[in-house]
Amino acid sequence: MNMEPQPWLKAMQNGELGEARAKAFLLDRFWVLERSVDIEGADLIIQRRLMGRSLFDRKAPALGVVQVKFFGHASTTHHVHHTYVVGDDKKPRLEFFLICISGDEDCPIVHLVTGVEIFDSFDLVDVDGVLKYRISYRYLKSRKDLMVVNKRLALNRMESILQQVDFDRNRQFVSWALPSVVEVSDAISPVFLEPIDNWWGDIPSGFRELKEKACTALELVEDVHGKLVKIMVESDPLAVEEVIKDLEFECGGRGRNWAIPLPKDLFSEDFFQACRIHRSMVDSLRRDGLLDSFIGLRAMVKRIFVEFLEGKLPLGPNVVCVADVKYSLVDFEVRSHRVRLLDVCEYFDLASDLNQFGHVPIPGNKYSGVVQLSGNRVSMYLVAGRYNVSDSEGQNLYEKYSNTEFGLYTECMDRLFALKYGDPYSGV
Structure with a gap:
């Protein structure tokens, strides 16, 4: 059946x-x-x-x-x-x-x-x-x-x-601080229409000329206001980069007899450069369907270190946490990993002399790093005991390490991205 x-x-x-x-x-x-x-x-x-x-x-x-x-x-x-x-x-x-x-x-x-x-x-x-x-x-x-x-x-x-x-x-509820420009009116209080001679001249005509000057200024101010509102309601940072440049020109008094003060740090080249690099990286990863995997690998790198440290804290200042991770550059998936603690002197091939703090002297910029990177393996280290992790009330030491974003994680992911797609910072 x-x-x-x-x-x-x-x-x-x-x-x-x-x-x-x-x-x-x-x-x-x-x-x-x-x-x-x-x-x-x-x-x-x-x-x-x-x-x-x-x-x-x-x-x-x-x-x-x-x-x-x-x-x-x-x-x-x-x-x-x-x-x-x-x-x-x-x-x-x-x-x-x-x-x-x-x-x-x-x-x-x-x-x-x-x-x-x-x-x-x-x-x-x-x-x-x-x-x-x-x-x-x-x-x-x-x-x-x-x-x-x-x-x-x-x-x-x-x-x-x-x-x-x-x-x-x-956006439709944005309260516009300035009314739109209206046609210049000849309106003037009747008292100034009385035919009384004065030493200055024609007051009604003078008042209209004053209004026309104000109207011209208002058009300029409204243009500035409109650009500021556009920055406020825009969701894409890169879409306002040129707007801010226009604003700085409009308000800087170039070619005019007046200027409008703007915040000195309204335009930051570094910020917009970071936005361009970020978008380029996301576009590359999304095109290959690897955005989530790349983000997940970053989380895995952190978890490898943090989970290994649990139960081993506090660490002394002269030990190095070393992680060797095998992964696939095709899909950014971790295949296996090995973590261990080594002596600082052994790892860096240093003499065992101690300074006044009981530390084997090493530069602060050497407290973490990626030492080997290939298409299927990355080796990195963290001198975890040298870091003053952020002190949050009620957190134990393991939680503090869990909540700390060591620069090593960013360095690792930047180099992995560069290995697959090229250095995103090369044009900076």
């Missing part, structure tokens, strides 16, 4: 399974609102968990719209209605998300696709006279950057996007 369920029943089961897995994925971070019927094609509606605020609050956090698709086999293709992804302004809806579920209970797979990514990367096709985006499993599988590797990071990104929706929505 053929026990294979009917296609309509199989589709219903897959839909329920996909929604259940998606809801389990979302509930760790969001309120998931129930609905009795599909709303704008949404299977789930989510809201950030902000205590003290409710859906009915006039300033309630923005809602996210989540559509769930289940892919039962490699040939499965779904479609998403064009209007769910694109708003009336012809721009992608930030608050729309597509969660694609595949795999079985032993190996569940989740792809998270934002409205922006659908808008930018997926084909828009005509389906029975209706424009829809085609979501094929074959294409989805080719997009490693869309697969959820780290659930926490994926939820962080969804929450960040909804925060941006809140921010954009609040």
Whole structure:
């Protein structure tokens, strides 16, 4: 007897399974609102968990719209209605998300696709006279950057996007300090229209000229004000770099007889350089679907040191914690690691002379470092007992080490990135 369920029943089961897995994925971070019927094609509606605020609050956090698709086999293709992804302004809806579920209970797979990514990367096709985006499993599988590797990071990104929706929505409530420029008026108090001679001249004409000068100045001030507001409401730091340069020119009195004082440190070349490098690194990693793995490797490097130190604290000033980590440069996954404590003199090949503090003298910039790096192995060390870890009330020494971000972690990840993609700082 053929026990294979009917296609309509199989589709219903897959839909329920996909929604259940998606809801389990979302509930760790969001309120998931129930609905009795599909709303704008949404299977789930989510809201950030902000205590003290409710859906009915006039300033309630923005809602996210989540559509769930289940892919039962490699040939499965779904479609998403064009209007769910694109708003009336012809721009992608930030608050729309597509969660694609595949795999079985032993190996569940989740792809998270934002409205922006659908808008930018997926084909828009005509389906029975209706424009829809085609979501094929074959294409989805080719997009490693869309697969959820780290659930926490994926939820962080969804929450960040909804925060941006809140921010954009609040732009309309920005209180403009200056009114828009109006047409210069001839209005003047009637008392000054009385035909009384005076030594200065025509007062009504003089008053209008004064207003015209004020109007010209106001246009300039409004331009400055508009640029300052743009900085306040912009979410992309690199988008305001040129705005600040324009401001400094406008307000610096160059070619004018007046200037508007600005904060001296409004423009920081170092800050914008850091933003450019950060974006370049994220773009490279995201393109290869390795962003979460790279971030996860950094967390693993820290965990390797911290977990080894547990039970061994406090450490003396003349021991070195050495970690050898075997990893894959292909996917940034740790294959194995070995950690040990060595004597400072043995490790650095130094004499055992001690200074007045009981330390074997070594420069402060040598308290940690990466000493060997290849495509599958990295060796690094930390003279942990030489660091004055931050003193937080109520924390034991292990917690303090756990909460300290040693520069070694950044050095390690920068060099690993450079090994795979080239030095991101080379253009600085």
